[in-house]
Amino acid sequence: MSNYVKNPHDGWVCWQREVGEAETKRVFGVWDASTEADRTGCSSYIISDDYGETWSGRHLMPLTAPHGPSLMKDGSLMYLGIPKAPVFATGSDLPDGVYCYVSADRGESFSMRSKIEIDPAFRPCEAYGIELSDGRIVGTVRTGDLHTLVFGSADGGYTWTPAVCLTYGAPAQLIETADGRVICTYSKRRDGTGQCIRVSSDGGVTWGGEMYISSPDDDRDGDLGYPATAQYPDGSFITVYYQRWGRDRKTSLMRTLWRFE
Secondary structure, rough: EEEEEEEOOOOOOEEEHHHHHHHOOOOEEEOOOOOOOOOOOOOOEEEOOOOHHHHOOOEEEEEEOOOOOOOOOOOEEEEEEEEEEEEEOOOOOOOEEEEEEEEEOOOOOEEEEEEEEOHHOOOOOOEEEEOOOOOEEEEEEOOOOOOOEEEOOOOOOOOOOOOOEEEEEEOOOOEOOOOOOOEEEEEEOOOEEEEEEEEOOOOOOOOOOOOOOOOOOHHHHHHHEEEEEEEEOOOEEEEEEEEEEOOOOOOEEEEEOOOOO
């Protein structure tokens, strides 16, 4: 389950994600460096083991990705992203590219597992990936012109299939449903602006047509997006995103509750 929370360190809104079994739930708050005073060249995350009542100190991460890590079948955490900046806290250089980092200690530390080969002409950013129940991994990355590329791994994220274009609209977030389908949630900022999904019934190899979960509206200015979807025990879904409510001047955090017919 996912939600939005207030970052206790600098007041910026960040993404919260629960990982682990019910008795050992761990919540992550993920955000990018957001002030001139923050010159670490890293994105950051904090951890809570009591549902946000208290938080750890700040952990530094060389990658940036809006949805943070995802849980793998063996209990590891997988984090796909691009370097936040050329210099990490150690002072070492991390070349441009898309990387897969993994944590075996519930997020206390991460180490690089692989580099995902994406043509730099795509200007990739804002990646995300999940491991499916059959062990395959599906990953996505945003391009500079707001398309989503999709790729996969069959060996735990050590090697990857070539990336192919899935759709206009980004960045993408992925979930596997209780019945084994994969939902890709993303936003469109032109040609029918709104929040959309596509569904795969074969582990991300092929995808169905585009479906809107917020009404398309070409009068919007495109300041919207970053949707993320979670499934409730009753089979219904919640998608959270930011968008203007009606003709409000400022954007709001919004949700859509929906289910498949």
